[in-house]
Amino acid sequence: MDLSPSRRLVLASQSPARLGLLRQAGFAPEVIVSGVDEDAISADSPAELARVLAEAKADAVSVRAEAAGALVVGCDSVLELDGQAYGKPADAEDATARWKAMRGRAGILRSGHCVIDTASGRRASATASATVRFGEPTDDEIAAYVATGEPLRVAGAFTIDGRAAPFVDSIDGNHGTVLGLSVPLLRQLLASLDVRVTDLWA
Template identity: 45%
Template sequence: MTKFILASASVARLKLLQMIGINPQVEVSNYDESLIDLLNPHNLVNTLAENKALTVVENHDHGLVLGCDSVLAVNGEIYGKPENEEEAFHRWRQMRGNVGKLYTGHALFDLRQDKKVIRCGITEVYFANVDDDTIRAYVATEEPLKCAGSFALEGRGGFLIDKIVGCHSNVIGLSLPLLRQMLAELNYRVTDFW
């Protein structure tokens, strides 16, 4: 059986993989994201995902290594994880009643075949027009501090989203349909990892 390695500390990504029957080996990349300064969100997440995976690839000679990265773009501004509660509150004031695009870069390396596939999933997120008190209460939970775009669809933040257009798992941090396509491109099926 081929080893599947997740180059991410994200509990949400791990749970998504486990939900579809892949129990990956988790190896946190600890890649310094500040090394990459790109203004195009599509290029940014793909580059970060690739570099995160590459730091883990160096430690292995076989298996699949998956690196991912997500950002939210609203009105041309890119949001990763907020640095503190004040920043999360300010972002939510900008996002409320607005539409953002959640970009998730996926980099899948197949060490046996010496191949890689890099793709970006994009999902539109429609934010509810919530009041300042609701934003303060949400930020106080600290959930937004752990997430790209300052919200977790699978958590309390899901209540503050009016709708999404596109892949919902992409918003959580890993597009399952995109992963299925990437695996197929490398001649694997998800059942190979069950």
């Protein structure tokens, strides 16, 4: 019995969290980093920005020769707070200010997804959302967290699978959405392209 996937799956992201989510769900994706300049892209709302960024990453990778015939998945995340979109903080000072603004409050993590079937040219995209309720870390705890460097590498200046976990009280929505990739939404997008998720299991 052949247990190999029927199609190649390419992740257009260097995020270890996204790669880990896909592997845990039974996939064996290849990784091709898009190189998209995220700061050069804008949109009318945080949810749309997440989707447009995901589309830009998938587009950039799908035209490369090494992605020919593959299913390319692009993802990007932003944190929405007070109607504003926040990606990765610019520096430690920015990350500190973010955390002081977020503590004791709730934000919405928007994760855009785009799947491009390079064999057919068909595509599908959507945004998943999850509400994140932040705890109230002290100034000293925030300083210690920022000093680890972790918040500088992630959208919203936090990640629930790392050192920020003690500072997140609860999540309403899919856990993967907060990590940057909703596997249930990915299944829906693949289905809209007539691809069964089970056929991609490794």
